[in-house]
Each structure stands twice: as structure tokens, then as C-alpha cells.
Amino acid sequence: MDDNSMGDKKRISRRKLLAGAATAATVALIRTVSGQTVHAAVGAKAATPGAATPGAATPGAATGRATGIPGDPTKKPGVPPGKLGTRSSFEHLVKKPSDTSSRSPLQDFYGSITPSDLHYERSHNGVPAIDPEKYELLIHGMVERPMVFTLRDLKRFPALSRICFLECSGNFRTGKETLTPQDICGLTSQSEWTGVMLSTLFREVGVSPKASWFLAEGSDSAVLTRSIPVSKGWEDAMIVYAQNGEAVRPEQGYPARLLLPGWEGNANVKWIRRIELSDQPFMTREETSKYTYPIKDGKIRQFSFVMDAxxxxxxxxxxxxxxxxxxxxxxxxxxxxxxxxxxxxxxxxxxxxxxxxxxxxxxxxxxxxxxxxxxxxxxxxxxxxxxxxxxxxxxxxxxxxxxxxxxxxxxxxxxxxxxxxxxxxxxxxxxxxxxx
Amino acid sequence: MGRLRRYTFLTAAVVVILLLISGSQRHGGGWAPATDTTGWPASFGFGRTATLQEITAMDISIRPDGRGLPPGSGTAATGQAIYAIKCAACHGKTGTEGPYARLVGPMGDTTKAKTIGNYWPYATTIFDYTRRAMPYNAPGSLSDAEVYSLTAFLLAANKIIDSSAVVDAQSLPRVKMPAHDLYVPDDRRGGPEVR
Structure with missing residues (x-):
């Protein structure tokens, strides 16, 4: 008898035991679609993680006191190890979506890292589905060698991780007393981002010293574009493919996005597919009719990138x-x-x-x-x-x-x-x- | 021998980078950009050269000087007909009614909305944005001729060009937008002054 068969036997008997326990205590181990096994009260609504109805949760409060949770957890065998972790069925953290964005529940967080599935969202025509095997980033314009990089190529370059916030520049609501932090300024979140420095790619393609701006273009259905000063590209901009230790989430730009630490969210183009080096800004819709604002004397402030303290x-x-x-x-x-x-x-x-x-x-x-x-x-x-x-x-x-x-x-x-x-x-x- | 020397060099570079990172952490958690490329090759050789064909296929951006504008032309009359079918449902019959973004509102109009007429600084942006992102339910589905015509219609509706004007790659960059001179670059620089 080798170790493996021994293990199998153990597992089977444990499973049987657990099944028996569940029948007795009206607590079931439910195997979810994603293959997770979780504790859940039989018949309780919040049985499946992720199935919590948005808006149903009270921010900050541990709702969902499911019936059937044993009074003394030391008297029942627990859930065996699984393939994916779960959020406790007592925790109901949710983003607050509108037609165009979704806000992070700032009041429910501890520490400074935003759980990836609760990172705020803002998109201009939805989240695209992109096959990472077909993903390519084109860099062209005022460069010595216009080049195409696959996701694999990007991951071969020297990598770097950094923790920084992202924030939508339209992140302030007021007007009534019954607003939560999520309502007031939930369009900011923080992650550890991993990717390649844009300066590394700039070296690779040989960016012309005369180039002063670059266009970043997304492959969403808004084909969103922003013009960014080349100096930011040399300073600390990144093309990131990972967020909090795993691939960037689709809502945050899977499989790769531009990261401009400290700069307004919109300029951090998600799902990036093209960078064009130029000697002038392109004056795209997002940097002219949007993301600009009136200041004194009838003037309109443009290219207002940095998020103030x-x-x-x-x-x-x-x-x-x-x-x-x-x-x-x-x-x-x-x-x-x-x-x-x-x-x-x-x-x-x-x-x-x-x-x-x-x-x-x-x-x-x-x-x-x-x-x-x-x-x-x-x-x-x-x-x-x-x-x-x-x-x-x-x-x-x-x-x-x-x-x-x-x-x-x-x-x-x-x-x-x-x-x-x-x-x-x-x-x-x-x-x-x-x-x- | 050469390979050995290169290996030693790379190892030294890695050590230097690690020291820099740990050093910055000691000093209060600051973050040092990885600009130290000591020991890096001139090129890593990752990625491939882009062909002119694939660049042309992807390069849809239009600059304010007109670079990128395709052949073709359009007029407001043609544009109005396309607008009625493909745009009016969101932007209103005359571009003022909504429910989404109000497009028409000439400079000096009493509307508070930011329209093409009172806010957009470059005419080329209308072509660029409409072609890449509109209509919302079928983005990228308009032909260049349709986009030229819609651009002409929107400029005429905002009383910026004559309703009989032909819009093409030559005429569009020459259109001076009423709000153009209002735009100023960001003057915030950090520091104590609130701007």
C-alpha cells in the first residue's frame, strides 16, 4: 500500500463522515459550479458565494446570519481543502454599479490592498473578452523599430511589482447626508501591479528623442484613446499583466493595461493594444470633451493628469x-x-x-x-x-x-x-x- | 570566456537592483523606479518587427493636423439622414434632446451641457471618435464616407460650418472650433498652492 492509496481511503471515509454529519445537522457541503466546497446552511439564500444580490448587503454589517450554522464549530468536522478559497458566507462585500462605473466598498476594507474582485470599475462601452493567446501590443510611430509584443513577450522582459492607487478623476459625490464612503469616493482602489516598465519597451523599440507624446489605445469597443507625455513613459509608467498576484482581472484590463502611477484612472488605458509615439497630442475625445474642466476666466484646464492629495x-x-x-x-x-x-x-x-x-x-x-x-x-x-x-x-x-x-x-x-x-x-x- | 563574463555582469546587475530595492525599503518604504539598466543588453530580442501592413490596418487615430484622415468626403444633408437612423435614438432628433450626450448647442446657447459647439476644441476629434466608438450598439460599423457626412452634419448643426460645405481630409483640420482658444494646459505642480 503506497501513500496515495492510503490518502484516497482516508478521503473517502472523511467524505462519508461529512455527508452523515450534514444530514444530521442540516448543514450541507455544497459543491459550487466552480468546484468549490463550502459550508452553507440548507435552504439559506446566501449559500453560493458570489450569488449575493448587489444592493442587498448592508455596508459594514455582517448580515446573513444563516440558520443551521452549528453553535459549536469544534464539534463538527470542517470543510476539506479545496481548489479555490471562498469568502465567508457571512461577508457580503459588494461593489455599487451604475451604467458606467462600479464603486469599491471603502468602508468595508481593512488595510490598503483592495481585494481584486472589489476593485472599482469604469469603462466606456463594457468589459471586452480577450483571448490572451491572441493578445498583441503594437508600438509604432516615432520609433526606430515598430514592434509587436505578445503577452508571452511582455512577460519575458524584466518584471517589476509596485503598489499604487488608481482613481477616477470624477470621484466625488455630495448632496445628501445618507452617503457612504463608497458613494462619496468609491472610484478609487489599490492593488499590487506587476508588469514591465514602459521604459524597457521604449528602449526595445528605440523611441525617438524627438517624440514628446504617445497615444495609448485600448481594445474595448470604445477603442479608448489617451495621449500621454513621453516623459511619464520614461519615468514610471508600466504595462501590467498582473494584479495582486494573479492575472489582471478583465474589469481592470485583462490581459494587459497601461499603469500610470498617480495619474487619473482614464489615462491608465485598459486592454491596451497600441502605443503610437508622436510629437504632439492626438486630442482624443477623452482628453478634450471629457476629463477637462472649466477654471476661472472661462478657461478649460486640459491634460490634468495627477490626482491631488x-x-x-x-x-x-x-x-x-x-x-x-x-x-x-x-x-x-x-x-x-x-x-x-x-x-x-x-x-x-x-x-x-x-x-x-x-x-x-x-x-x-x-x-x-x-x-x-x-x-x-x-x-x-x-x-x-x-x-x-x-x-x-x-x-x-x-x-x-x-x-x-x-x-x-x-x-x-x-x-x-x-x-x-x-x-x-x-x-x-x-x-x-x-x-x- | 565571453559567456562567463556576461554571466558575471548580469549577476552583478541583479545584485545592484536588489540592493537598490532593499535600500529604498529601509528608508521608509519608498519605491525606486527600475531605471538602472546596467548589464542590460541593447535589445532583449523579444517581440517581432511590425509590418507596414499591420500598422496601417491598426492605425486609426486622427491628429488635429489631419494626419490619419482617410480619402472620401461627406455633407451635412447626407449626414442628417444617417443621423436620423443611427444616432437620433440616443442623442435626440436634433442632437439636443438626449437621452444621452447632447451634441448640439452652439457657443452662446443657454444650454449648460458641454456640446460640440460650445466645448469641443478640434473638429478632427469628431471624426476620430465617431469612427472608432459609434454607434454605441454597433461600434466601428460606419464607413469613412458615413463618418465624414455625420461630422459635416454635426458641425453644421452647431453653426460652425455652412450646411452646404463638403468635409474631407483637407477641409476638416482647417475648421476652427469656437471653444479652441479656451483650452489651457494643467498648471498644477504639487506644492502648497491649491489650483
Missing amino acids: RSMITFPAYPVQLEKGWVEIRGIAWSGWGKISKVEVSTDAGRSWYPAQLQEPVLDKAHTVFRLLWRWDGQETEILSRATDETGYIQPTLNQLIAARGEDMGGYHLNPVTAWRIRKDGAVLFVPENRK
């Missing part, structure tokens, strides 16, 4: 019901210009500010977790956070942004300090700003 308290936040006593105020801060150097928190509606603790390591152009311990005395107050980055930029108020850009500044690149009102009864509500 920002912070957001994600706890306590609507719809949390706060209890009197010790509260750790938590949130994230980030800047497209570099590292976050300071986050200040006010617990008295902005009269005084205290430095929050920053979670190390503080990374360049990355979501940085901050925390401040506070004792709530049960009186009504407002809590706010304010980020400062290493360039000395201090996150402005909405009024400061209006003073700088004018009343008609539109909806792009708004990063105002936001406040949560805590009522005596413990209700936490967003403090909406009144804008025309």
Missing part, C-alpha cells in the same frame, strides 16, 4: 451607529504627487486638528491607512480628516477649490476635505456641501 474617514461613517466611549477613527489618504506625509484629524468640526498615525510602510502614490484614537463623549460633533503630501500640498476644502477654480469648476479632480456629523443618538451622517 486626498483623505477620507471610512470609520465611523454613514450608516454606522456609534457607541459612546473609545473609537478608533480610521481612513485612507493618498496623493498622485508622491507620499502622504501627514494626515490630521479633527473631532470638533475643524476647530483643532491632531496628527493621525500613518500605517507603515508609507508608499509613493499609494493609499495610506491612518488612525486616530478618540473618546466620544456622546455630544454632537463633526469629524474630519485632512491630508498633506510630501510636496507640501494640503488637501483643500470645497470652498478653497471654488476660490481657486471658480464656481463653474465642474466635477473632475475634486478632492475636498469631507466631514461626518455624529448625532447625540450615535447616528453618523455625511455633511453634504452645497454646490450650484
Whole structure:
């Protein structure tokens, strides 16, 4: 008898045992379509992971107290090892989709990495299906050697991983008290990205020193295009094919996308198929009629790439019901210009500010977790956070942004300090700003 | 001998890169771009040379100076007929009604919407975008002649060109858009000033 057959025998008997247990305790081990075996209450709605109805979950709350979960888990054999991990059937994290985008549940996250299936989405005509075997990236224009790279080719080049945030430049909502962090600014997420530096590919094709811009084009049905300064390509742009340790998700650009650390999401062209080097921008629809905004004197600001520093308290936040006593105020801060150097928190509606603790390591152009311990005395107050980055930029108020850009500044690149009102009864509500 | 030397060189380069990365981590988690190409070959030899044919097939972008515009032409009258069939359902009968993006609204119109007439800085963008991405339910299905005609119709509806004008590769880049001079490059540079 070798080890294998021994193992088989063990497994069979274990399975039998488990089946018996399930019958007895009304807990079944359900094999899902993807081949996963999970604990699930018989007849419970949330039996299959991923089948949770969007919108059905209450943010931040552990809903779905399934019936049939044994009172004492030490008295029943558990689920045997499987091919894929699962999210606990008690956890119902979901993105919040609209027709054009889907928002990350910032209030439900711990730490700074966004689980890949909860990364925010923004696309301009849906997520394309692309066969990685047929994928090709063409680089041409002002280069010595126009070249085509397959996905395999891209993976053969020296690779690099970095953690950075992505953010849609239209990432600010206000107007009512009952908004969650996800509603207000859920169009930002963070991943560890792996790929090849664009500078490596620029060397390979021999980019002309006279080239000053490049066009990046996606292979979605919007065939989305943006013009990017070549300097960003030499500095820190990447073509990434992996996200958090596995292939980039389709919603994030599978099989490969452009990554421009710190720059507005739209310019980080997903599903990238073509790069054309040029000596001028192409003035595509996305960089003219969209992703531009009115500033003072009737002018329109264009090529506004970098995301300014920002912070957001994600706890306590609507719809949390706060209890009197010790509260750790938590949130994230980030800047497209570099590292976050300071986050200040006010617990008295902005009269005084205290430095929050920053979670190390503080990374360049990355979501940085901050925390401040506070004792709530049960009186009504407002809590706010304010980020400062290493360039000395201090996150402005909405009024400061209006003073700088004018009343008609539109909806792009708004990063105002936001406040949560805590009522005596413990209700936490967003403090909406009144804008025309 | 040569191979051995190259191997030693590569190993040294890897060590240098590793040292750089670990060094930056020691100093507060900063990240050093992998610009140190010491020991890299001039070319890795991955990928293949693109043929002119495949570049031509894929290169659909149009520049503001007109480079990339294909042969052919169109007029507003022809464009209006195509618009009624393929565009009006989303953009409205006259380009003002929606439900999606309002396209028509000449400069000085009371509309708050950003239209081709009051916001788009280059006429070439209309051709480029319409050809690559429209109609929304059948992207990339329009012929070059159809796109020229739709471009002519939209420019005429926004009172930018005469309704009898012929739009082609020569005339389109010469169209001066009303909003062109309003555009300024981003002047934010980081630092304490809010802009």
C-alpha cells in the first residue's frame, strides 16, 4: 500500500463522515459550479458565494446570519481543502454599479490592498473578452523599430511589482447626508501591479528623442484613446499583466493595461493594444470633451493628469451607529504627487486638528491607512480628516477649490476635505456641501 | 570566456537592483523606479518587427493636423439622414434632446451641457471618435464616407460650418472650433498652492 492509496481511503471515509454529519445537522457541503466546497446552511439564500444580490448587503454589517450554522464549530468536522478559497458566507462585500462605473466598498476594507474582485470599475462601452493567446501590443510611430509584443513577450522582459492607487478623476459625490464612503469616493482602489516598465519597451523599440507624446489605445469597443507625455513613459509608467498576484482581472484590463502611477484612472488605458509615439497630442475625445474642466476666466484646464492629495474617514461613517466611549477613527489618504506625509484629524468640526498615525510602510502614490484614537463623549460633533503630501500640498476644502477654480469648476479632480456629523443618538451622517 | 563574463555582469546587475530595492525599503518604504539598466543588453530580442501592413490596418487615430484622415468626403444633408437612423435614438432628433450626450448647442446657447459647439476644441476629434466608438450598439460599423457626412452634419448643426460645405481630409483640420482658444494646459505642480 503506497501513500496515495492510503490518502484516497482516508478521503473517502472523511467524505462519508461529512455527508452523515450534514444530514444530521442540516448543514450541507455544497459543491459550487466552480468546484468549490463550502459550508452553507440548507435552504439559506446566501449559500453560493458570489450569488449575493448587489444592493442587498448592508455596508459594514455582517448580515446573513444563516440558520443551521452549528453553535459549536469544534464539534463538527470542517470543510476539506479545496481548489479555490471562498469568502465567508457571512461577508457580503459588494461593489455599487451604475451604467458606467462600479464603486469599491471603502468602508468595508481593512488595510490598503483592495481585494481584486472589489476593485472599482469604469469603462466606456463594457468589459471586452480577450483571448490572451491572441493578445498583441503594437508600438509604432516615432520609433526606430515598430514592434509587436505578445503577452508571452511582455512577460519575458524584466518584471517589476509596485503598489499604487488608481482613481477616477470624477470621484466625488455630495448632496445628501445618507452617503457612504463608497458613494462619496468609491472610484478609487489599490492593488499590487506587476508588469514591465514602459521604459524597457521604449528602449526595445528605440523611441525617438524627438517624440514628446504617445497615444495609448485600448481594445474595448470604445477603442479608448489617451495621449500621454513621453516623459511619464520614461519615468514610471508600466504595462501590467498582473494584479495582486494573479492575472489582471478583465474589469481592470485583462490581459494587459497601461499603469500610470498617480495619474487619473482614464489615462491608465485598459486592454491596451497600441502605443503610437508622436510629437504632439492626438486630442482624443477623452482628453478634450471629457476629463477637462472649466477654471476661472472661462478657461478649460486640459491634460490634468495627477490626482491631488486626498483623505477620507471610512470609520465611523454613514450608516454606522456609534457607541459612546473609545473609537478608533480610521481612513485612507493618498496623493498622485508622491507620499502622504501627514494626515490630521479633527473631532470638533475643524476647530483643532491632531496628527493621525500613518500605517507603515508609507508608499509613493499609494493609499495610506491612518488612525486616530478618540473618546466620544456622546455630544454632537463633526469629524474630519485632512491630508498633506510630501510636496507640501494640503488637501483643500470645497470652498478653497471654488476660490481657486471658480464656481463653474465642474466635477473632475475634486478632492475636498469631507466631514461626518455624529448625532447625540450615535447616528453618523455625511455633511453634504452645497454646490450650484 | 565571453559567456562567463556576461554571466558575471548580469549577476552583478541583479545584485545592484536588489540592493537598490532593499535600500529604498529601509528608508521608509519608498519605491525606486527600475531605471538602472546596467548589464542590460541593447535589445532583449523579444517581440517581432511590425509590418507596414499591420500598422496601417491598426492605425486609426486622427491628429488635429489631419494626419490619419482617410480619402472620401461627406455633407451635412447626407449626414442628417444617417443621423436620423443611427444616432437620433440616443442623442435626440436634433442632437439636443438626449437621452444621452447632447451634441448640439452652439457657443452662446443657454444650454449648460458641454456640446460640440460650445466645448469641443478640434473638429478632427469628431471624426476620430465617431469612427472608432459609434454607434454605441454597433461600434466601428460606419464607413469613412458615413463618418465624414455625420461630422459635416454635426458641425453644421452647431453653426460652425455652412450646411452646404463638403468635409474631407483637407477641409476638416482647417475648421476652427469656437471653444479652441479656451483650452489651457494643467498648471498644477504639487506644492502648497491649491489650483
